[in-house]
Amino acid sequence: MKEVTKEVYLKWYEDMLLWRKFEDKLAALYIQQKVRGFLHLYNGQEAVLAGALHAMDLTKDKMITAYRNHVQPIGMGVDPRNVMAELLGKVTGTSKGMGGSMHIFSKEHRFYGGHGIVGGQIPVGAGLAFADKYFNTGGVTMTYFGDGAARQGSLHEAFNMAMLWKLPVVFIVENNGYAMGTSVERTANHTDIWKLGLGYEMPCGPVDGMNPVKVAEAMHEAIERARRGDGPTFLEMKTYRYRGHSMSDAQLYRSKEEVEEYKKIDPITQVLDVILDQKYATEEEIEVIDQRVKDLVEECQKFAEESPYPDLQQLYDVVYAQEDYPFTPHKL
Numbered sequence: 001m002k003e004v005t006k007e008v009y010l011k012w013y014e015d016m017l018l019w020r021k022f023e024d025k026l027a028a029l030y031i032q033q034k035v036r037g038f039l040h041l042y043n044g045q046e047a048v049l050a051g052a053l054h055a056m057d058l059t060k061d062k063m064i065t066a067y068r069n070h071v072q073p074i075g076m077g078v079d080p081r082n083v084m085a086e087l088l089g090k091v092t093g094t095s096k097g098m099g100g101s102m103h104i105f106s107k108e109h110r111f112y113g114g115h116g117i118v119g120g121q122i123p124v125g126a127g128l129a130f131a132d133k134y135f136n137t138g139g140v141t142m143t144y145f146g147d148g149a150a151r152q153g154s155l156h157e158a159f160n161m162a163m164l165w166k167l168p169v170v171f172i173v174e175n176n177g178y179a180m181g182t183s184v185e186r187t188a189n190h191t192d193i194w195k196l197g198l199g200y201e202m203p204c205g206p207v208d209g210m211n212p213v214k215v216a217e218a219m220h221e222a223i224e225r226a227r228r229g230d231g232p233t234f235l236e237m238k239t240y241r242y243r244g245h246s247m248s249d250a251q252l253y254r255s256k257e258e259v260e261e262y263k264k265i266d267p268i269t270q271v272l273d274v275i276l277d278q279k280y281a282t283e284e285e286i287e288v289i290d291q292r293v294k295d296l297v298e299e300c301q302k303f304a305e306e307s308p309y310p311d312l313q314q315l316y317d318v319v320y321a322q323e324d325y326p327f328t329p330h331k332l
Contacts, residue, residue, distance in 0.1 A: 001220040002054060004213055006280040009271055010289070012054075012212055016046040016268045018293045019071035022080060023243075025297050026070065026087060030247050034305070035087050039101050040068040044210075044242040047267035048174055049075050051215025052142060055223050060137055062110040064125045065144035067102035068174075068241075069114035072144075077109040080296065081303040090307035097310045098318070110139075119145060119152030122171070126158040129169035129232075140168045140226040142219075148179025150193050159234070163200045166231035170222040171197075173234075174209065176241040181253050197234035209237030210265050 002008075023041040030039045042049075045068075053075050056063075065072055070087065074080045078094060086093025087101050094104050102116040112128060115121040125143025132139040149155070150173050162169055173193050177184060184191050197204030203225065208214040215237065222233035240262040244251045275281050281289075 001217060004054070004216065006278070008054065009275050009278075009280055012050045013268065013271045013275060013286075014289050014293060015053075015075065016050055016212075016271065017290065018080070018296060019046050019049070019074065020268060021293055021297045022071060022074070022084070022300065025301055026084070027243070027247060029088070029301070035101065036089065037100055037102075038067070039087075039247040040245065041241070041243045041247070042068050042071050044262065044266070045174055045176060045237075045239045046071070047212040047215055047270075048144075048172070048209045048237045048239055050267070051212035051217075052172075052219045054212070054216040055219035056140075056142065058110075060110075060139035061223070062112060062128050062132075062139055062141040063144070064112040064121045064128060064141065065114065066118070066121060066146055066149065067114055067116050068146070069102065069104050073104050073106050073109060073111040076106065076111045078104075078106045078111065081300045084300040084304040085307050088304045088307075089309060090304055091310040091314070092303070092307040096314060098314070119149035119154050121145060122149065122152070123154050123158040123161075125171070126162045126167055126169055129162065129167040129226075130165065132168050133165070138227060140170060140223050142170050142172060144172045144174060146179060147173060147175040147177070147184050147193060148182075148187070149173075150175075150196065151187055155196070159197070159200045159202060159232075162232040163202055166229060168226035168229070169232045170219065170226060171232060171234045172237055174237050174239055176239050178241075178245065178253060180245045181249060181251075183253065192236070194234060194236035202232055202234050204234035204236075206236045206238055209239030210267050211270060212267060 020043055023043055026035055029035045049072055063072055063076060070083055074083055082094050083104055086095055086099055086104060089097045091097050094106055102114050104114045122145055125141050129141040175193055194204045194206050207218040218235055225233055242259060
């Protein structure tokens with residue numbers, strides 16, 4: 001695995017802080033009704049993404065996930081201004097304002113969405129991996145889903161096919177404990193979701209999803225296995241979300257004390273503690289990073305709010321593609 005250096009820790013801190021503050025800004029914009037529909041935030045789960053990105057080859061590896069999907073494309077290289085514009089429904093967004101919160105997408109950066117159908121992305125991720133194997137690209141697909149989606153039948157179909165064909169895919173369940181609002185203990189007679197892989201003789205195991213180093217180590221091993229042609233791995237990232245399932249979640253299923261306990265192992269705090277303990281940066285240098293993140297988030301908000309909404313005609317421009325349909329030709 002690539003060495004976890006001082007530079008890596010500083011990048012992790014800045015990236016994770018950006019993702020956290022980006023989501024906090026979206027929460028504020030949602031309350032102002034500038035972000036409509038549903039809004040599912042990633043606060044607390046940042047180490048899962050940071051560690052994975054360290055192990056990935058962003059020139060050829062892909063990522064697909066569910067609807068908690070705003071910061072992943074930023075990590076993959078998408079301009080955060082375009083992500084925020086998409087959330088505000090603006091034409092400068094990643095899908096020209098037509099995808100919204102749950103459907104961020106970037107073919108250029110190999111981020112294949114945000115999917116609103118629970119578990120719907122699991123077989124699609126296996127399909128992306130099949131394409132990589134078919135065309136011999138050397139790429140690996142990271143297929144993310146939540147603990148609630150682990151109960152979907154499509155998971156078993158995808159696991160079976162992926163093992164049968166030795167597809168280059170890593171399946172990752174981000175187990176934040178509560179799915180939409182029901183604890184893992186109440187959804188099955190077992191709480192170790194990773195053991196679902198055992199039925200397919202798929203390499204599998206639990207990972208500390210609050211620590212980016214542990215995530216990077218597990219992801220590196222899984223990705224290298226896939227790249228060698230040895231097939232998929234199933235990892236259970238044990239993590240926690242500090243906010244509700246969505247902004248409309250009253251969170252009656254857990255106590256404030258429980259949330260505060262998990263904040264004691266906040267992934268951003270863990271990384272910052274290492275930086276300060278190892279003297280990778282001074283307090284003043286950390287303040288510079290903090291300000292840089294704050295400025296970027298404000299720039300994203302300004303860009304998104306000042307961008308125009310798409311024209312009504314765009315609704316028709318994206319519907320028809322066939323050449324022999326003369327009424328509303330496809331223009332995008």
